[in-house]
Each structure stands twice: as C-alpha cells, then as structure tokens.
Amino acid sequence: MESTVAEHGETLRPQWVVKRAEDERAALLVVSYPAPQDLDRTVNSARWQASPATRMLALLQGTGVPLGLVTNGSHWMLVASRPGEPATYVTWDAALWSEEPLTLRAFSSLMGAMRLFGVAERDRLPALLAESAQNQQEVTDQLGLQVRKAVEVLVQAVDRINADRNGQLLTGVGEKELYQAALTVMMRLVFVLSAEERGLLLLGDPLWNRHYAVSTLRDQLREVPDENLLAYRHDAWSRLLSTFRAIHAGVEHDQMRLPAYDGALFDPDRFPFLEGRQSGTHWQEVPAQPLPVSNRTVLHLLEALQFLQMRIPGGGVEPRRLSFRALDIEQIGHVYEGLLDHTARRATSTVLGLRGSGGDDVEVELSTLEAKAAESEQALVAYLKERTGRTPAALRSDLRREEPPNALALQAVCAGHDGLYNRIARFAHLLRDDSSGQPVVIHTGSVYVTKGSDRRSTGTHYTPRTLTEEVVKTTLDPLLYTGVSQGIEPSPETLKTPTEILALKVCDPACGSGAFLVQACRYMAERVVEGWAKAEAESGGSGPLTVPEALPAGASHSQQLLPPEPEERLALARRLVAERCLYGVDFNPMAVEMAKLSLWLVTLHKHRPFPYMNGEDLNSQLGATP
Structure with missing residues (x-):
C-alpha cells in the first residue's frame, strides 16, 4: 500500500x-x-520536506484509506481524509495523560479496537468525523453572527460616549467610519488571539499575560463575581489599546521585548x-484619553470571539x-466577509431590533410597525414575514401574547418613558436581545448596525480549503512548472526557478476575504522552498545561497542568506510571495483590509513586521461610488 507524490519525487x-x-479493507x-x-x-531528511501530518494526509488521499495515525512516541495525531472535504486533525500529548485523564479516555475511546471494529458503522470513527465536518459551516455561521452582534455592541457603546460628550468625540466622523472602526477592533482582536495561540506573540510571559494578553483577559474579567460591577469599570479598554499600540510600534524594555509589526491594521492614528x-492628531504627540468603554x-x-x-x-x-489555532484562516475570513454587507446608520425615529429566521436579524422603525398594525393583523404579519423570514404562525403567536417577556428590561431600555414602553410592549415578543440580554431598542439619534443598501445580491459563502487548494493548483501549475500545458506531469525536474516563480503576478479581481489569495500564497511558497532545495x-x-535567487553568496547582490531551518524558509517564502506576487481588488475597501488580515x-x-500587501479598493481605483 503506497502513494507516489510525483511532483516531489517521493513514494509514501x-x-x-x-x-x-x-472485508479486509484498510481502516487505519x-x-x-x-x-x-x-x-x-x-521532515528534514525526506526528499519532500513536508510535515508528518501533511505526508499522512497525502498518503490517505493516494490510497483512499479514511484514517491515519502519526506518532513520535509522545504525541499522537489522528488524520482523517474524506474526498472533497476538509481534512480533520486530532492531537494528543501523552505527557498530559496523567494530569488530564479525560484526554487519555478520549484517546482510548476514539482509537480503541471497540470504536474501530466493535460498533455499528454509523458509530465508527469515519462516520463520527464526517458528522463533525458537516458542522463546520454551522460553526462559521454562528461565529459570524456573534461577531456581528459584538460590532453592534461596540458601535452603540462609542455612540453613547459621544452623546455624553455632546457629540464632540465623533466630530467629522460619519456612521460608516464608526462601523469600520468597530469592525477593525474586532479584526485586531482576531489577529491577536490567533497570533497568541500560535505562539507568535508573548503569551506565557508573566508581564504580557498580566497586562497585555487578549487570550487571558476574558477569564480575568470573569473573576469578578457580579457581571453588573463590570459596567462601572473601564480599565480593560485601556489594556486593549495598550496591546494594539505595542503590536504596532513594538516594545523595547528590559522586562519585555516585542518587534514592531507596523501595518495599517493596528495604526492608532487610523481611528x-x-x-x-x-x-x-498623532498618537506619539497627543496623549490618549481612553474612552470609558465598560x-x-x-x-x-x-466572549463573542472566544466562545x-x-x-x-x-x-x-x-x-x-473556540480554538483559533484550529480554525482555518479561510473560516476566519468568511466570518468577516459576512459583515461587508452591513453598515451603521443614525436612527431618525425609534427603531426596534427584531429576531429573524436563521439569525438574519432586522431593524424596523416602530412607526412602520404601528402603521401596518393599524391596517390589520394580516397586513402586519405579511410585512413581518417578508422582513424577518419567520412563519406567519410564529409571528401571530408572538403578536398575541399580552405581557412582555421581560418587562423590567424593556422599561430600562425605554429610559422610563411610559409612553414609549406602551407603544413597544405590543411588539415585545418580536424583539431580539443584545449580548447583555437587553431587548434591542434604538432611540432617535442613536447609531445602530444594519444591512446596507449596497448589500451583495449574491451573498457570501464559506469557501472551504479543499476547494481553494484544487482551484489554485489547477490554475498555477502551468505557470510554476514547464510543460504542464503540453501534458507533462509536474515534477522536481520541471519546476521553475525561485526567481521565475517570484516574478509571477497573481490577481484576484473580487478577492473578498482573500481565501484564494491565501491558498496561492501557501502553494507558491512551497514551490519556492522546493526550488531553493533543488x-x-x-x-x-x-x-551558502542567497535569497531569493538561490545563487552562491559571491555571485549575487543580495546580502540575505538562505536560512537553514525549513520552517524559517517557508515563512520567508510566504512573505516574499505575499509582497511580490499577490494582488487583491474589491469594490468594498473593508474586503481588501480583510484579505490583508x-x-x-x-x-x-514572530520576529518580523507585517509584509506589504498589494490590495486595492476598486471603487477608488476606478473613481466609482459605492
């Protein structure tokens, strides 16, 4: 039983x-x-310098066997392969089995003979993993819904602070810019959580954990016995701002050192x-006056991001x-791509946030609901069905309930205005709750998040990695290898030089969150590394050879030498591909920012700044208006 990886010249x-x-079929x-x-x-000693996990996946795909187990004696990794579906990886650390016996029980339950052979087919490991994979879209959609609600919470928090300051805070700042700022904060948080879990920042350093880490902040806040007390404290927001500044500009201190990652994402002067x-104003010249975000x-x-x-x-x-280490970058991108069709608006009258079908929430003016109700219940139900997607039976049931589900909470959000409370009460069972458990009521003059008028008619869809891998390979192989268009199979002998590969220009004219650009970066970088090895x-x-030409040090103008470590080479190749080869264009400027992320x-x-990204906002490029 074997599988040949022709382009790498190795048989697994x-x-x-x-x-x-x-039936004597191979199960594992x-x-x-x-x-x-x-x-x-x-694996440095192998001709194909891929990880054991990647090599096992290739072996499974080549043989058609669904499961593989890889081990080095202390770590055990289960690899599951299904045609046309993302691969699944499950890892155990044997050193933790005595301290965390639950993990040993999980290993025994999943990998024992009983699970492999002694249960019904539907209860065997391939079936269980296939069912788990089907939930991937649900995970992505749910995370997108939670992030959207978090953006809404932050927009409203900043808007309330602006109102307390008589509108001085947001002078010259439109609702759309406020929405983009809140979305950028969430993108920053995702970046930090992902980087910390991948060991690329300082998570684990006592000083970082105590004063800067995002991964540990939630648990620290939860140590307060009463969540309501947190509404009167404001130090967590200052901590986030400090972390963002530290990542942007770097830290050089005898107790903590962090390289400057630069980049527009964390630029304090952007918002x-x-x-x-x-x-x-410039952040290095004018002192910050951190907002009293609770x-x-x-x-x-x-919690919207981590749970x-x-x-x-x-x-x-x-x-x-949620483990950001286990989450595909494509999934993260899809979460934010789903926010591109939303924006912020300022309410010209009282607006209610209604529950929609499948989490597709909507905002409707109270006066509109009252006008429809004045026509007839049938007219109101028909209108609500169109806006929310809910069934007429469910809508009628909610409308005919007399008492609000939480009268005290509704009175609180109505700010003691009995007249407003009485107007809303009849629609109370239609309302959705915000992340604080309060019914969503937007007062006149307040800013709220809603679907934009330029919403993409095609919607957004999760692009799984299996799809991008196949599309990118099929598209780029004729450009990366000689003779592919003439029917010659890709092989190490036909691979083009690193210089030729890095001279290619790859553009996605509707890049969205960058799923295809990300895979192009991975695939081209792997070929560059193979070219260096060749x-x-x-x-x-x-x-020693130089980077990127792979020429002898004395024969090149480059002063950068090819690093000996395979991981360093791959990281360097990805940066070179991103900086020299990849271009992204989109009508929505925030889509370009998401692709960059x-x-x-x-x-x-860990020790290098963000690479320069060739992203363009097509609207500004063509002079079009959104």
Missing part, C-alpha cells in the same frame, strides 16, 4: 496497516517517527477617536471555547 508508505475483519494507516520529530514541522483623540462591553466582545453558543440536542445552547542540491553544498495570518512571523 505506512509502517502498519489496520484492516477491517469483515500508522506511521511513527523518531522522538525529536515534531508532527507539525518539516484616533477610539483613543479619545481628535482627527488629525469592562462589561469588553467582556462581551471577547461559540452552540445548539445542543434536546434544545438550549452550550458555550464552547538549487542547493545542484550546488553540491559548495557554500488573512494574508498577515498566513505569513505572520
């Missing part, structure tokens, strides 16, 4: 094969590696009002901690 084989008793392939080999890092500064608001922002509210059998929801082999180890995540390196 398992060391052990576990077969099904009933097993490969072991020496103890020092990390299962997620390149100075978030720091309480006026437009046109710790409770910050808590809800973090998924998942439906459970039998009804109800259960919070589940040049090294041809040079016979005569001396996706590429930053795939190219991020």
